[in-house]
Amino acid sequence: MTxxxxxxxxxxxxKKSGILWLTIDRPRLAWHAWHDGAIYLVTGGGEQRLPGLDALDRVHVTLRSKDNGARLVEFEAAVAVVxxxxxPEAVxxxxxERLNAQDSEHLTERWARDSTVLRLTPDH
Structure with a gap:
């Protein structure tokens, strides 16, 4: 593959699937958003638990098909706290993309207070 x-x-x-797998201490499922050439996700503060991700420089990412779960692509990505x-556009x-949030109208304020937003930039 080029x-x-x-x-x-x-x-x-x-873009097609709102979830991916991250290899941290073990493979972990995470929801995310694609924005401006990178994957964004949020952890902590009542959101998905991705322990240790914010301390990593790089992480292994696996994207799977939304239709049948088949592996589409695996890659390494640089991790940065946002x-x-x-x-604001990335957030x-x-x-x-955050489904079923109980406090959707105050979601970003809660994230700013209690959560960490991360950017995963794929290696090319």
Whole structure:
């Protein structure tokens, strides 16, 4: 697979499926949003638990088909903590993907107070 093919597969897979697998201490399922060439996710503060992810420099990511669960692409990604105040569009994209939040109208305020938003930038 060429670099451009891999980039296209990552983007397509991340856009079509709202979940992915991260290898942290073990494989962990996580919901996410694709925005501006990267994967964004939130952890802590009543959201999904992804212990230790914010301390990593890199993480192994697996994207699977929404239709049949088949592996679409695996890749390494750089991990960075997001300054939520400096990235309102990314946080808004992530909030839009958050299903069944009990406090949806105050979701981003809760995240700013209690959670960590992370950006996973795929290696190409």
């Amino acid at each position: 670099v451009s093919d891999n980039t296209a597969a990552i983007e397509e897979g991340a 300054d939520q105040a400096a990235a 808004a994209a992530l909030a839009k």
